Amino acid sequence: MADALRLEALLDNLEALLDFVAARAKALDVPPELAGRVRLVLEELLVNVCNYAYAGSGARGGAEPDSPGLVEVRCLRRVGGQATNLFCVRIRDWGSPFDPLTREAPDTGAGLDERPVGGLGILLAVEMADHLDYCREPDANVLTACFIMNPTANHP
Template sequence: MGNEFKLNVNSDLENLTSIADFITSSTRELGLSEKGVFQLQLAVDEVAANIILHGYTHQTGPIHLTIWKENDKIIIQIQDRGEPFNPLEADEPDLQAPLEERSPGGLGIHFLKTVTDSVHYQFKDGKNILTLIKTLD
């Protein structure tokens, strides 16, 4: 599997900076372009913020991030023990509707799907496991 980077943090908004720094340094070391680094940093920030704000509704808990490279792909796996939630089943936002008619939320998931090559979700052994895959450019 080559280089593998791991970060374990508590689900606290104060840890978003640590997560962003981890994504930036790890993906750079694995050879991702600056544009790709920025895109993944924003995507993972969105996922982590949603875990913190919505996944752990009545308590805090762990967020585990693992990043590695397989051939020409960067893989980021995000695990948490919050409420089960498959972001791939969320409704697509209506990007054509006027702003005042749009319902809040949903753009982060849309962005996540846009900046990665694929996103996979599973709930296994009491854990949400979200896997993001981005091809090196």
């Protein structure tokens, strides 16, 4: 199986992207108990890309000028700090520069009447991933979400 999948950044493709990551996680021996968190973080980040990455700008990365832009997910295993095994998913889009992690976090202490509807997606992604970072490549936004699998056998 390829370790990356690139599709048009449309909500209609969300299931396919999430199912691809789930299948890759399984193939890379990610513990099943992480599956829910991985899906949640990826859903939030991908919905964000589908809704905003290509909004208001000419789509780039698409096969044709008028087609929606593309989004790519790539899965890998990495050894992180303190020799932890990490499962990482990298999301890349070719839209305008945008770092969703710099947006102000919503007030989770507000009551029902004060709460705006929405704005919780990035908060959930930040809280549920073990590491989440953004970087801008010359022509792409890159978000990397990592999940600690377990300490390596050599460093219990």
